[in-house]
């Protein structure tokens with residue numbers, strides 16, 4: 001619905017509130033809602049004379065409009081000629097200036113170089129759907145996750161896709177901090193109208209890290225109005241945050257409720273396979289022309305996978321280490337990688353090492369805890385409680401016995417592959433983070449072993 005339709009919708013509610021029905025029929029019924037200016041809606045009437053008569057009813061009409069549309073606007077009234085003179089001409093000039101506007105998109109973030117796995121599939125699918133048909137499917141699309149998991153990447157990928165398909169489309173990417181700063185400086189230098197025009201004219205608004213806006217009252221008010229105006233015009237809005245809408249502390253309920261009106265999706269920490277695929281993609285992008293062994297990729301994927309930024313950082317570190325200390329090497333093997341990560345990796349891993357423990361003691365302790373036999377732990381059985389126990393045993397061997405490589409642990413557990421051990425250790429670490437009971441079990445076994 002456009003502004004005039006929103007306004008007309010309120011007229012039946014306004015009419016009974018005006019004490020004199022002649023005033024309504026002669027002066028109010030035909031008012032035109034022309035545009036927004038800051039937090040105001042500009043109404044016009046054909047004659048300047050009418051302005052003085054209608055003015056006293058503006059606060060009452062604003063109240064009715066706001067309760068009808070759940071907004072916070074003031075109403076301002078101008079005659080048609082005043083409007084043409086003072087506003088419309090300027091607006092035309094400003095509209096002509098709009099093509100210069102910068103979309104702030106990062107061209108490096110596209111769908112092509114976004115690796116999809118279980119942890120991010122739903123968010124990627126929803127983002128692509130929005131990019132293919134903006135404004136029709138899911139608006140707003142709300143994407144949340146912990147830091148470094150790809151929200152900014154997806155937001156930019158949506159914008160880049162839309163612009164590639166139709167370069168005339170007005171797309172704007174802004175962090176919510178940028179939005180707030182932009183708003184404050186436009187208030188300071190008297191360019192709030194330009195600010196308004198810029199945001200209200202876009203086809204797709206991409207707002208990153210909305211959580212920063214929560215406690216900024218007037219910015220959040222302005223964002224709410226822009227949000228409503230774009231929603232009413234069926235424009236596409238995509239928002240990211242570090243938490244789901246309902247957990248956004250300080251955010252007004254009416255904004256939270258707007259956010260949940262569309263589609264909300266989350267991104268999880270990448271699992272082992274996705275982490276590895278991301279590393280491979282990054283190597284392809286970096287055009288690394290020397291071989292890096294599978295073991296090295298497995299090692300990084302299982303040790304530095306808290307988020308994708310950490311994965312990327314580890315890879316950069318490895319490539320840098322090769323540049324400085326491995327000029328003569330033709331490839332990167334696990335031994336070289338372990339050297340590159342010596343300080344960050346070994347210190348953490350060796351913290352709990354108890355050199356007098358044996359693999360058999362650990363297996364026995366875990367088996368007893370879960371009422372199983374050691375041969376069940378070593379077996380190929382896929383029964384869930386046996387798998388849980390086996391994974392924990394592998395994890396404890398890795399953490400409590402120094403210098404046990406993944407390859408050696410695999411051999412100790414019925415001749416398994418090193419990547420199976422890596423995945424198991426990764427799984428145990430992740431489960432401990434999200435399941436308190438599970439963590440307690442691992443800690444109890446560890447205690448029994450100490």
Ligand SMILES: Nc1ncnc2c1ncn2[C@@H]1O[C@H](COP(=O)(O)OP(=O)(O)OP(=O)(O)O)[C@@H](O)[C@H]1O
Pocket residue numbers: 109113114115116120145146147148149150151152153154209242278281308309312
């Ligand atoms: N699935 C993926 N495939 C390829 N690269 C990814 C993927 N997910 C994240 N990345 C990369 O990881 C880095 C961090 O991602 P991004 O900045 O999008 O995270 P974020 O969730 O927005 O983090 P923050 O909340 O801290 O802003 C970027 O370089 C991005 O390209």
